[in-house]
Structures are given as structure tokens and as C-alpha cells.
Amino acid sequence: MPPLNFSIIRQSTQLSSARRGTLAITHAVSETAVVANTQTKSGFESTVRESKKRVIETPGCLMYTAKGSVPHLTPDTMRLQSFGGASVSIEHVLQDYQPAGFEKFPFNLATYLNLQDFILLCDIRDTSKFVKVPFNSDRYVSMVTHQGVRQLTLEDYLKCVRTYEPDVLASFSDFVSDLEPGQKRVRKSVDRSLKWLDQLLMERQGLDGLAQDREADMKKKENQKKNSGEASSAKEPKETTPAPAAVTPKPWKDVGVFAHVLGSHIEDERIRSATETAKRDVEGFIIDATSLAGSKDDVQKLIKTSLDNLPSNKPKVVYGMQAPEDVLKSIALGVDLFDTSYPFVLTEDGKASLFSFGPEDSADAKDERIVEPRWINLWDEEHADKFVPLMTGCECYSCKGGKHTRAYINHLLKTHEMLATVLLMSHNMYQYSRFFENVRKSIEQDTFDQYSQDFMARWGTEPERTGEIHPVAAMVEASLHKRNRLDDDASSIASGQQAPKGKGEKKERVFVNKKEKRLKKQQEKLEKQPSQ
Amino acid sequence: MKSALKWDIVAKCSTTKARAAVLTLPHGPVNAPVFMPVGTQGTLKGITPDQLESTGCQIMLNNTYHLGLRPGQELLDACGGAHKFQSWNRNLLTDSGGFQMVSLLKLAEITEEGVQFESPHDGSLMLLTPEHSMSLQNSIGADIMMQLDDVVSSLTSGPRVEEAMWRSIRWLDRCIKAHKKPDTQNLFAIIQGGLDPELRKQCIEEMVKRDTPGIAIGGLSGGEEKDKFWRVVTLCTDLLPPGKPIYCMGVGYAEDLVVCVALGVDMFDCVFPTRTARFGNALTANGTLSLRQHKFKDDYRPIEEGCDCVTCKTYTRAYLYTVVTRETIGCHLISLHNTAYQLRLMRQVRDSVIEDRFPEFVRKFFKDLFVEKSAYPEWAVNALRSVNIDLMEDSP
Ligand SMILES: [Zn+2]
Ligand SMILES: [Zn+2]
Secondary structure (H helix, E strand, O other): OOOEEEEEEEEOOOOOOOEEEEEEEOOOOOEEEEEEEEEEOOEEEEEEEEEOOEEEEEOEEEEEOEOOEOOOOOHHHHOOOOOOEEEEEHHHHOOOOOHHHHHHOOOOHHHHOOOOOOEEEEEOOOOOOOOOOOOOOOOEEEEEEOOEEEEEEHHHHHHHHHHHOOOEEEOOOOOOOOOOOOHHHHHHHHHHHHHHHHHHHHHHOOOOOOHHHHHHHHHHHHHHHHHHOHHHHHHOOOOOOOOOOOOOOOOOOOOEEEEEOOOOOOHHHHHHHHHHHHOOOOOEEEEEOOOOOOOHHHHHHHHHHHHHOOOOOOOEEEEOOOOHHHHHHHHHHOOOEEEOHHHHHHHHOOEEEOOOOOHHHHHHHHHHOOOOOOEEEOOOHHHOOOOOOOOOOOOOOOOHHHOOOHHHHHHHHHOOOOHHHHHHHHHHHHHHHHHHHHHHHHHHOOOHHHHHHHHHHHHOOOOOOOOOOOHHHHHHHHHHHOHHHHOOOHHHHHHHHHOOHHHHHHHHHHOHHHHHHHHHHHHHHHHHOOOO | OOOOOEEEEEEEOOOOOOEEEEEEEOOEEEEEOEEEEEOOOOOEOOEOHHHHHHOOOOEEEEOHHHHHHHHHHHHHHHHOOHHHHHOOOOEEEEOOOHHHHHHHOOOOEEOOOOEEEEOOOOOOEEEEOHHHHHHHHHHHOOOEEEOOOOOOOOOOOOHHHHHHHHHHHHHHHHHHHHOOOOOOOEEEEEEOOOOOHHHHHHHHHHHHHHOOOEEEEOOOOOOOOHHHHHHHHHHHHHHOOOOOOEEEOOOOOHHHHHHHHHOOOOEEEEOHHHHHHHOOEEEEOOEEEEOOOHHHOOOOOOOOOOOOOHHHHHOOHHHHHHHOOOOHHHHHHHHHHHHHHHHHHHHHHHHHHHOOOHHHHHHHHHHHHHOOHHHOOHHHHHHHHHOOOOOOOOOO
16 A cells, blocks of 8 residues: 555535545655755754655645756745645656666655655646647557657656656556547547556556566567468467566555546546546546646536546546636535646746635625736836835745835846746745635635635636747746847847847747757857856 | 945965955955855846855845846835845945946947947947946945946057056046945945056056055956966055955956965956856866766766755756756756855865965865866966965975
């Protein structure tokens, strides 16, 4: 049994299926992570956070990571947040590590990424967005790494698990990345995923789950030989025994498995996937809504179909339902875990969230019945002279004590300084965690249904994102790649003068393909220049 | 003139001209010799003010030219200066803005009135005078502000160098007159005179008479021969009064810092450590690691063994290899390390001066960095020999 324990503290007595619980790693691991360094009189001291017990309060969040780090936040700043878990996508971290090179890897993934004090979930794909991949087969799934599309086999995935040793592993599943797949494709994806899940669970027990694949491959080869010519097959002795397993399977019983439930938009398949998956020995379930087409209501219905056919005592994760009103609707259906891709997306747009969930707000909402803006865009010139925090009363790193102001962050964005996203991310992550905290409190106090309604009335729904390139994404891109225009040195203003801001950026984007080449040249040039 | 600083020399090296001091400024003490990281736009490359404090940084630099453009003087006045604007409660130093203009703007033209340049925003003609520079720096409110000087490239020679030197003296007088807050902000003079010892002497003689709280050596680090560079530095430190901090502008490579401390310099600044971080270059006592290189992909050591920065305590070179130049935190993490490295180097230098073992420190420093004596830069060997450290001598 994996040392993963989900317990429901309170089930809402109201109409909704919302529940308050905890997901905890029960056995005592006393791993430590360096949290911050502080200078004292006697030198430097490291603050160390011990993690005897790791817990995620639910409904709650796993921190979304990019290449194994919470975007923009260094480990010390990240730990000012209060999330208990993190999710890492294999397609982000695998990159040029061939699974074959894993023998050299001297840690598990949590130590490597300095996430020892969090409950770590590993999945294959990026959970924050929908990216279409070419296709999957009976033997592999496609994933999008930094170096392009790669194929990952179940065998590779098992190597990842054994090396990375996450606390929770998402099942290896045939994720359908067509927005409107046909019934046949959906049926196949459910079948394949169930077969892979069985193989995965066998391997977890230390059994050879891949034997049937090898046998099948062998038969296929023989058939091919037979068909290719009688003459040659007659000469060769017939192979009857399957090849032995390449490695003796090592069990990994400490890793919890959360199984993906699939079925796309086809109700029967969703039901079949959920009921069949529920029969397996898994610790939780994942519903990926990133590729579900249709209105938000349609998607909620599809999620509900899955949830209705899953056991209530196990935790459920949903991807792609991160905007606050979607979170609330999903919680009402009985979802327990989300990720923090929403605050990340806000940050990438240069926005700071203003919404909150809870009693004080309800009173205001009743009086005014006006939908308030749920965020402000710090690119807006109106903030240039606002020497006030992003949000009044916010206790996040940026706002606390009026430390950093809207005016300063507006300045940082305009000057393409990376501290902008650090401060925005700190605020947005903090407010997102506050939102969940208040949701949990309201479930405990049986006010969730009421406050959810108030929330929708006050904050409305997420407006459409506009603009083809998000300013911060462009800025980050610029500061990481197109350094000459942004540097402190001679070339910055000089080239800024030659190419006015808008034009320059547009031009650069056209030459994306030549980026690598140009980047190298720029670096060489800049490095040759003397200091100052 | 008035001074808003205290300069207490704690120890002097018995071999070289190095000294350890405490420079007390309006926003707290600064242990000298000191390296000042450059936060051009009112921020240090993604590092939070708290993180910067935790590296032990006591003073940071902002650029007047950039802050004058954005957020601009009006907003700086409105929020009460650059300390408040960027939430940095320790000391700040600002340059005059002149250097940036001359080096960044091709069309800058210098007249007796000031530096004339085309606005990078709308192309209109603008003029930076000593009075305007002082007014801007008073609005920024830095603990140390620099006079506007007539900057000529250190590669220039002939009468232009002399003209610039005399003009810088005249501009210093105008700056002193225009400086509105001498009780809370310290104005530093900048010695000019190119590579000509006579001009430098004359400049020092005149500027010392003005009695500014501190003095900078300007007009260097512009690509001149290093052997000429150190000779100007040592000439200046010989002639400058011992009771004032000496600041050598734009110096930041580790070996330059160590040599200049030996020659008697107290303060330094440079964009190099944070700029190079963005290319994935990490500074160590054994040289620079270019973490973009494939060879680091299975290197599970920290950037530098024994480094006390957050980066080295938490991440391996292999991990940094995967994030540098791809994720912003790659930059943040290496900037943090490089800043910590630079400040630690200065602390080590200072401790060795206080314990009067600076020459031993210098020897070890060069051995760690260059390994073979044949690789030691000749100018550094010469410079150190002039202050009684012979790097070529076999050490015990
Ligand atoms: Zn905040
Ligand atoms: Zn370090």
C-alpha cells in the first residue's frame, strides 16, 4: 500500500457534492529542503523546512511547474506560498535525458527539483494547456518536449517512475488530442488506457507487466516472416519461447497511482472508462478537461458523468478547470484537486487578481449587484502613478506592508524587467491559495453553496483573453533570447532608437526560425564587449 | 563641502595599499572594500530586494539616465525617491547619467552647457546639464550621487582629454552649487584626465580642493590597455587624501577587483555579474562555468562547492543546464549566485586585510583562478609587484 492517505473531513450537507478533506503522505520521512538563507552576525544561516508530514488540504491545489520549477519563483520565494503539493510534467523534465541515461541519476525527482517537502505528482503532459500531438499507438504516446515531439513508451515511463519515485503517478493513458474525435478513436483510447493501467499496476507489484507486449511483438514478427516468403521461413528454426524480460521488474509500491478517466465527449465511453477504472487498485482519479470541446456547461456535464461513476472515497483531480468559477462548479461536483496554472496565466498576461471568496464579500455583492473586475492589467498606463499595493489588505510577498506598488510593477513591465513576473506571480499564487482556503472554510461551515452563488454574482465569469501575443510572455521571451535590445549596455538604447518598440518586436517574431543562430551570434558579440 | 557619510578605516594591509573600512551612509553601514551590484532600472534582474539583502548587499547602484526616462522625475518625487519606489531600504548610489548618454546614444554632443542628446522616445533634442543631473539625483535620493563629468573614451588622446578634464572641474563646481540635499546625499567628484599622469595630477589637485565626501576615478574601463589602466589607478590612490573613500567606476571582473583593492581602491560597480548570468554563465573561484554547455547535463554538483547561496544549496549544475536561457528562474538563480559570489569575494578580501594576510589571499586567489603561473595576466603581476606582492615568486 502506498503511504498515501485521503480522508474526507466533512461532506457538504447542502445540495452540492463539495467535500473537505486531506491528502497526506502518512509515513514519516524527514527530508529537509533549504528554504532561505539569511545573513546573521556569525555568517549565513540556512532556514530548513523539515517535512515529516506532507499534506494537501482539499479542495486544494498542486503547484503547476514548468521544467520542474514554479514559473518565475526561486525556491525561497516559492516557499512563501502555502501549497502542499506540486505537479511535474515528464515532457518538461525529460528533454535530452534518454530514459536509458537514468542509471546516472543519483536522486529521486523531488530531491533533484528541491521539492522534497511537497507531495509530488508526475504526469506526462503539461496540465496547463491543450496542445495537440500527432498521435499515439498501441506502444507509445506522443509528448511535446523542448526539443520537439517525442514518443514515450510504457517501458520508458516505468523507468521514469523507478528513477523519479514521485509520491503520485498519473497513469499512462491514451490521451486523445483531437477536439472532436470519432467514437472509434474514443473507444480505442479507453481500451488502451485500461490495458496500460493493468500493466502499470502489475509492474508496481514487481510483476512483469510487459511480457504480453513482448510476446505479441514476437508473434507479429513471425507472421511478417511467414508472409514475406515461404522459402526463408522454412530454413529458420521456429522460435517458440518468448524472449526473457530485459530487466527484472523492481516493485515501486510506495508510489500512489492516479488513473486518468477518459471518454472524450461520448457519454457511454466516459461511463465505461470510469466504471472500469474504478475496479482497479488505484489511489485516485484524474479527469483531463483541457481537450474537451464545447461550452463550459457541456464540459462540466462530461466531468459529472465521470465523477458519478467513480467511488466517492477517493480523491479526484481535474485539469483545465482553473478559472475560479470553474473551480467552484467542479468542487460542487466533488472534485478535490486542481493546479495553479490559472495564477500563472494571469501573471503571463501582466495581470493581478482581485477576486476573493467568502463572507465579507457576500455582503457587498448583495448591495451592489455589480460585476467587479476580477483582475487588473498592470500594463495599463493608469497604474503608472498608483503607489498602492496590487490589492488592499493582501498579505502576499508583493503587497504586504505596501512593499511593492502597482506603479513599480507597471514600471517593471514597461522596462522589461523580470522582477515584474516574480511579484505578480507571488501575488496571484497567494490569492489563489487564499481562495481555496476560504472555500475549504465555507465547506466546513456549510456556506459553500451560498458563497459560490455570491461569488458568481460579484465576479462574473472569466472574460475572453484578447491579443495574439501576451505581453509578459513576449517580455520573458525577449529577456531570455533577444538580449541585445534589453541589456544595460550600449546596444540597448542604440538599437531601441533604430527600431521603435512595436516594430522591432514584430520583426523579431518573423525570424523565429533563425533565432538559435542569431542568439548565438548576439551572445558572442555581447560577451566580447568590455564591462560597463 | 558638507558630508553625509562617515569613513572609518578599520585596518590597513602592511604590504600593499589595501584597506578595510566602514562607510556609514544615510541608509546604514557599508563594509569596504565593496562591490556594488547594478540595478539599472530600479531592480536587480529578477532578484527581490529581500534576496539581495540576504546576499549581504549593503549598497546597490541605479542609473540616473534610465530612472530619469522611466519612471521619470515627477513620479520619483511623487513617491518619495528611488528607495521607496523599489522598496530597497539599504544604500543606493546613482551615476550622473552622462556616461550612459555618451555611450548609449550615438548622437550625444557635449558643449560647455551640458550633454545634448536626442530623446530615444520621440527624437526631440534634450540637454543634460550638471544642474539637471543634480536635480534628478536629488529626486532619486541616492545616498551617493555622482557629478556630471565630461566623459571621453580612455582610448582618446590629445587636447580633447585636457578639455574634458577642465570641463569636468567646472561642472563639479556647478554640481556642488546645484546640489540641494548635501545633508542627506553625498556628492562624489570624478577624476578625469585620461591616461595622462600630468592631467590626472592636475585634476586631483583641483578636485580635492572642492572637498567632496568621496572621490571616484573615472574615464577608465573603456577598453584601454590593462597595463595603462592600473598605472592610472595607482597614481590616483597615491595622490588622493586617505580620509575619503575611493571609487573606481565600472570595474567588476574578479581579478580586477583584487588588484584594485591592493592598489588602494575601496568601491566598485559593474553590470557584468548579472549580465553574464543571463547567458547562463556562473562565476566561481576557479573560473566561469557556461551552464549552457551540454557537458553539464549529468553534472550533479552545485555551481560552487561551499557556496552559501540559495542556488548552490538547492540545485545542481545538471538542473540549471535544463533551465538556463529557457526559464526566467534560470536567470534568477544564476544572478543570485553571481551576486553572492561577488559579494563573498569582497568579504574574503576584507577579512584578509583585517587579519593582515591579504598577500596570501591574493596568491591563493590567482592560483585558484588561473592555475598555472604562465596564465596569470601580466598587467596584474606588474600591478601587484608595484605594491610588494610578487606572484611569480615561489610561495612557501
Ligand atoms: Zn498581493
Ligand atoms: Zn552559489
